[in-house]
Amino acid sequence: MPQRKRMLFVCVNRRPDGTPKGSCAARGSVEIHAKLKELLKDAGLAKVEARACTSSCLDTCWAGPTIAVEPDHYFYGRVQIADVEEIVESIRAGTRVERLVLEPNDFIEPRELKKAE
Amino acid sequence: MPQRKRMLFVCVNRRPDGTPKGSCAARGSVEIHAKLKELLKDAGLAKVEARACTSSCLDTCWAGPTIAVEPDHYFYGRVQIADVEEIVESIRAGTRVERLVLEPNDFIEPRELKKAE
Numbered sequence: 001m002p003q004r005k006r007m008l009f010v011c012v013n014r015r016p017d018g019t020p021k022g023s024c025a026a027r028g029s030v031e032i033h034a035k036l037k038e039l040l041k042d043a044g045l046a047k048v049e050a051r052a053c054t055s056s057c058l059d060t061c062w063a064g065p066t067i068a069v070e071p072d073h074y075f076y077g078r079v080q081i082a083d084v085e086e087i088v089e090s091i092r093a094g095t096r097v098e099r100l101v102l103e104p105n106d107f108i109e110p111r112e113l114k115k116a117e
Numbered sequence: 118m119p120q121r122k123r124m125l126f127v128c129v130n131r132r133p134d135g136t137p138k139g140s141c142a143a144r145g146s147v148e149i150h151a152k153l154k155e156l157l158k159d160a161g162l163a164k165v166e167a168r169a170c171t172s173s174c175l176d177t178c179w180a181g182p183t184i185a186v187e188p189d190h191y192f193y194g195r196v197q198i199a200d201v202e203e204i205v206e207s208i209r210a211g212t213r214v215e216r217l218v219l220e221p222n223d224f225i226e227p228r229e230l231k232k233a234e
Contacts, residue, residue: 001176003192003224007185009126009172055126056171059118068124071190075120107120 006050006091008036009068013057020116021109023057024064030054032065032081039088050091062113063106069096077102123167123208125153126185130174137233138226140174141181147171149182149198156205167208179230180223186213194219 010033014025036052046052058066063077067087076087079100090097127150131142153169163169175183180194184204193204196217207214 001224001226002221003190003219007126007175007187007190009124009170051176053126053175054173058124058170059168068187070124070185070187073120073124073188102120104119107118109118 001047004047004049004051006072007070008050008052008087008091009055009058009070010036010052011056011058011064011066011068012054013061015061021061021113022064023061024066027065028081029065029079032067032079032084035081035084036067036087039084040091043088043092045088045091060102060107062110063102066102072096075102075106076100077106118164121165121168123189124187125167125169125204125208126172126175126187127153127169128173128175128181128183128185129171130178132178138178138230139181140178141183144182145198146182146196149184149196149201152198152201153184153204156201157208160205160209162205162208177219177224179227180219183219189213192219192223193217194223 010029011024012029013023015023033054040046040050058068060066065079067076086097127146128141129146130140132140150171157163157167157169175185177183182196184193203214
């Protein structure tokens, strides 16, 4: 199979319950990855357009569940399972789901979380 | 922490022993990821230049251990732990370790492996 045009890396890191910054897996990212993989396949996009992988921590826990979209090099954040269909449609269309794209400020850990650690 | 300029996704998928196409973890990728993370940190590159993550299967098992380098969107393959220092140096220099970069043919599963499955 040729190299896919895009790779979507879904963080499935799980921190212990009660960790102040939370974790993507605790917010449902394992299920999000599974659905993303299934819908990419159903849409006929899995072999050429995009592969959905899981990844370790992408270091934006407070804005998770997070998906790194490469090689475009943007992150989706606060993804819910209901968003997956729109993400797959955007892969097909070659667009982004703008409301989910993290902004530069989202990459900075909020001060109150740092204090709580 | 700002978004890193680069992400290195090291496949740590492990297939059962004896699987014809093998797997990256069975070829030492867990240790490769750990060393990559350590040397990026030691070199002062971990906070801005590059983050080393683990990932699920990148679908080039026969050419593993595999590392997806993003957003450049090339794959390193057949990586050995002795290669990690050179990979980190290339991140610093903004270059690639050309001898490790997978070529288009490397993405095609060899016919003899398909038959063996």
